[in-house]
Amino acid sequence: MTQLPAINPELDLVLERVVDxxxxxxxxxxxxxxxxxxxxxxxxxxxxxxxxxxxxxxVFRTTMLSPEGQSFPNVGCYLEVVPNEKLVWTDALLPGYRPSEKPFFTAYLTLEPEGNGTRYRAIAIHRDSAGKKQHEEMGFHDGWGTVLDQMVAYIKSEM
Amino acid sequence: MTQLPAINPELDLVLERVVDxxxxxxxxxxxxxxxxxxxxxxxxxxxxxxxxxxxxxxVFRTTMLSPEGQSFPNVGCYLEVVPNEKLVWTDALLPGYRPSEKPFFTAYLTLEPEGNGTRYRAIAIHRDSAGKKQHEEMGFHDGWGTVLDQMVAYIKSEM
Incomplete structure (x- = not known):
């Protein structure tokens, strides 16, 4: 089984689902x-x-575009890359491990086979409870759940 | 040859020496x-x-004691561990990759064989030029050079 980080419910958010x-x-x-x-x-x-x-x-860099046309760039740094099992990255570091100006969270993604599907875990690790609360209010559970649905639909139809 | 990070002379400090x-x-x-x-x-x-x-x-945790008897705890998180070659850790993350309160630098240590000795490189990667300057004024070059001398003497006499 994939090793998980020690989760602190006061500081961390977890989305865990089995997808087919x-x-x-x-x-x-x-x-x-x-x-x-x-x-x-x-x-x-x-x-x-x-x-x-x-x-x-x-580097792990994405640019998001709001419905109003505003761009939001995000840049992070991969920490662990274990193909098909574990992907860890953080915005506390820029590529090349340079400490960043605005650290917010580390993302810890694990994938395990389950039947014909996958047990999917996304853990968001924050500096403090304020960071966790902010992420919750930004819609962590809905947001990460919605994009997981979008990903599964995309995989089924396009990959 | 060990892969080095992209060094930015405005932001980074480097100590490189060959030790026997x-x-x-x-x-x-x-x-x-x-x-x-x-x-x-x-x-x-x-x-x-x-x-x-x-x-x-x-975790990489140390406690330093000043000559006046004051304790200074330091805690960081290992990022890469390649035995005998490369050791990378940062204080921008706590153990388990949790973003820290006071990120200062990432340390990137590389060791290469050179004759019967070792080419020793210690790179300190800072968030900004103020961080680099502060580390320089704290005595990066003297400090890291002095402890390298202490380490070499200790290896020769005790290991």
Whole structure:
């Protein structure tokens, strides 16, 4: 079983679901820019750009576009890359491990086979309870749940 | 050759020297608590405690004691662990990749064999030029150079 980080319910948010697509495709959907832009942002938001250098220290950059036409760039740094199993990245570091100006959270994604599908866990690790609360109010559960639905639908129809 | 991060002279500090001890012993000196406490702090400062969980996401904790008797705890998180070659850790993350309150720098240590000795590189990667300047004024070059001398002397006499 994939090793999980120690979860602190005061500081961390967890989305765990079983989805009926194989983990190899979930992995590809999460780690390929041309796939990411198709499902990564809850509609009617869009992901307009994505850059991935899939190794510890490498860049994970996305640009989101609001329905009103405003762009929101996000840049993070991969920490662990275990194909089909585990993907960890953070915005506390820029690519090359440079500490960032605005650390918010580390994302810890694990995939395990379950029947013909995948047990999908997304853990958001925050600095403090204010960060957790902010992420909750931004709609972590709905947002990450919605984009997971979008990803599963995309995998079934396009991959 | 070990892959180095992209160094930005405006933001980063580098100490590079060749030392006449084998890199396997330098690695051990850097990754074993009972060795660390013997050389890690420029005398008359002392390192009174050290905790190491040598894996990505694991803890690197030290406690320094000033000549006046004040304790300074430091805690960081390992990012990359490549035995005898590369050790990367940061104080921008706590163990388990939780973003920290006071990010200051990422340390990127590389060891390469050179003759019977070791090419030793320590790179300090800062968020901004103010961080670099502060680290320089704290005595990065003297400090890291002095403890390297202490480490080499300790390896020759005790390991």
């Amino acid at each position: 697509v194989p983990r190899e495709l979930v992995w590809k959907a999460w780690t390929t820019p041309e796939h990411i832009v198709k499902w990564f942002t809850p509609k009617p938001w869009q992901t307009t750009d994505c850059e991935i250098d899939l190794r510890p220290g490498g | 001890v084998p890199r396997e012993l330098v690695w051990k000196a850097w990754t074993t608590p009972e060795h660390i406490v013997k050389w890690f702090t420029p005398k008359p400062w002392q390192t009174t405690d050290c905790e190491i969980d040598l894996r990505p996401g694991g």
